[in-house]
Amino acid sequence: MSETSTPGVAAPAASRRGLAATREPDATDRKLINALQGDFPLTETPFADVAAAVGLDEAEVIARVQAMLRDRVLTRFGPMFQIERMGGAFCLAAMAVPEAAWGEVAEAVNGFPEVAHNYRREHSLNMWFVLATERPEGIADVAGRIEAATGLPVHLFPKEKEYFVEMKLEA
Amino acid sequence: MMASPAPDHSGLDELDRRIVLATQDGLPVVSRPYAAVAAQVGCTEEAVRERLTQMLESGRIRRIGAVPNHYAIGYTANGMSVWNIDDAVIDPVGERVGALDFVTHCYRRPRHLPDWPYNLFAMVHAASREAALARVDEIAMLLEREFRGACKGRDVLFSAGILKKTGLRIAG
Secondary structure: OOOOOOOOOOOOOOOOOEOOOOOOOOHHHHHHHHHHOOOOOOOOOHHHHHHHHHOOOHHHHHHHHHHHHHOOOEEEEEEEEOHHHHOOEEEEEEEOOOHHHHHHHHHHHHOOOOEEEEEEEOOOOOEEEEEEEOOOOHHHHHHHHHHHHHOOOOEEEOOOEEEEEOOOOOO | OOOOOOOOOOOOOHHHHHHHHHHOOOOOOOOOHHHHHHHHHOOOHHHHHHHHHHHHHOOOEEEEEEEEOOOOOOOOEEEEEEEEEOHHHHHHHHHHHHOOOOEEEEEEOOOEOOOEOOOEEEEEEEOOHHHHHHHHHHHHHHHHHHOOOOEEEEEEEEEEEEEEEOOOOOOO
16 A cells, blocks of 8 residues: 655654544535445446446546545454354454553564554553454464564453454445 | 364365465455466366355455455554453353444453453444543443443553554465
8 A cells, every 4th residue: 555655644653643534524525425335336346336436437436545545534344254264264463562662563564474463552451453364373473473563462362252243434 | 282173175176275275365456356266276267256255255355355454444453452350251241242333343352460350341433542442431431331341451452553454375
């Protein structure tokens, strides 16, 4: 993804707010976001189908989605894979990172391709991230490598039961 | 360590794998995205659409679409509420809390005693910290009403920034 070339945006990895969007979506963007969180058509020209459903033309839908990705109003566009159904594993993990080492540790942790999401949270356990690996045994392995790279303990919070997951938010 | 069901390896063949690799950063935002993926992985557009359809039906893909930046669409308060719930009633409590319309994710996870006594995680997204806290209070009142004494403690961890959000990434 292109995250390096936007002028005026602070280096994402070390900033306190992290990967903030560079603008707010307008009313048309919001309408599109809501339409695009549903089932994106598996047709030859899916953007044209979405455009017809929301009363825009295909070129405008494509341009707006590209712009929202560039400006980080959208963090992703595409299939959301459920890695556990492909033989892999997800695991929530947390670390207590000293403030003085924050930027350095965030950069090290984000550098692992197995780290899918990473959030700063207000707690002594202040860095919360999700590990995704192709095999369940990969979780312990990558946690060990993160511990070695950062010198900090990684606490693992594997999902024991999923009661509810809603992937959509009204924009 | 993992309590998840046995992994299912069936059906993810070489073409599926190439399609996963080609789309894990996202779909090309062009008029014919599936044709673009097909050109990249070396199969027909029809095959890409069929495989994605099958992966949706089998649950290997949860959905295809946009993932908004929560902050950008006004959900500036992202509170991870965590609860220490009596193990005897954790499942009915989890089902009940997960059914609340403002809870976006709800999971049972292991405690890390003594520092982390919480075994239920319920994510609450709201337009302000106050609104998120009010919703967490609502959960607490519901638990006290319907599962008296089952909740031994709670906390809310607010997000202070997204550091990374790329989704699944498998190695090529």
